[in-house]
Amino acid sequence: AQSVTQLDSQVPVFEEAPVELRCNYSSSVSVYLFWYVQYPNQGLQLLLKYLSGSTLVESINGFEAEFNKSQTSFHLRKPSVHISDTAEYFCAVRLPHDYKLSFGAGTTVTVRA
Amino acid sequence: DVKVTQSSRYLVKRTGEKVFLECVQDMDHENMFWYRQDPGLGLRLIYFSYDVKMKEKGDIPEGYSVSREKKERFSLILESASTNQTSMYLCASSLGRGFEKLFFGSGTQLSVL
Numbered sequence: 557a558q559s560v561t562q563l564d565s566q567v568p569v570f571e572e573a574p575v576e577l578r579c580n581y582s583s584s585v586s587v588y589l590f591w592y593v594q595y596p597n598q599g600l601q602l603l604l605k606y607l608s609g610s611t612l613v614e615s616i617n618g619f620e621a622e623f624n625k626s627q628t629s630f631h632l633r634k635p636s637v638h639i640s641d642t643a644e645y646f647c648a649v650r651l652p653h654d655y656k657l658s659f660g661a662g663t664t665v666t667v668r669a
Numbered sequence: 670d671v672k673v674t675q676s677s678r679y680l681v682k683r684t685g686e687k688v689f690l691e692c693v694q695d696m697d698h699e700n701m702f703w704y705r706q707d708p709g710l711g712l713r714l715i716y717f718s719y720d721v722k723m724k725e726k727g728d729i730p731e732g733y734s735v736s737r738e739k740k741e742r743f744s745l746i747l748e749s750a751s752t753n754q755t756s757m758y759l760c761a762s763s764l765g766r767g768f769e770k771l772f773f774g775s776g777t778q779l780s781v782l
Contacts, residue, residue: 600771656714662711
């Protein structure tokens with residue numbers, strides 16, 4: 557079975573500073589990888605996904621994540637954060653042709669002015 | 670935009686009560702999901718439905734049942750609520766067989782006293 561580990565539960569960061577959220581997964585077969593974001597008092601929204609192809613994927617709001625098969629990682633980065641990026645971020649994995657998403661425990665990002 | 674609506678934002682129930690959590694989606698999605706979200710544990714899948722009257726158990730189905738009589742509505746039932754079922758419950762839906770993007774409701778915070 558696949559599993560996901562998010563290495564940081566809380567990440568405080570100053571506005572306009574870079575941020576990296578770490579995600580490692582374990583699986584004996586190929587997987588699909590996702591990052592979801594949950595803003596305060598809202599449901600989760602898909603931020604970006606890796607299914608195949610280029611190992612670097614980008615979102616429309618400046619986040620990017622790189623799939624690293626040898627290190628079984630899918631870290632999320634943003635070079636310059638805004639106050640509005642304050643949220644909880646979840647890494648998730650699933651097997652191709654399966655419906656089950658396995659989520660990590662989440663990383664809370666708090667951006668301060 | 671897809672809208673997934675959960676009937677209550679906050680719910681307080683007593684131990685032993687029968688509890689119904691309702692979820693409605695407006696985009697004709699085949700798939701619907703119930704997750705519970707707990708601090709430090711991320712999201713865990715309770716049940717999944719891929720069609721009307723069809724359901725599959727997720728990772729933690731014990732103590733829960735579900736009902737899907739209409740395509741747009743997916744209900745989670747706690748037959749006899751217990752204090753360890755105090756949690757945030759999230760409903761989600763997705764289209765077709767790809768399962769690539771889940772749309773989440775904003776959640777129901779259930780407290781069982």
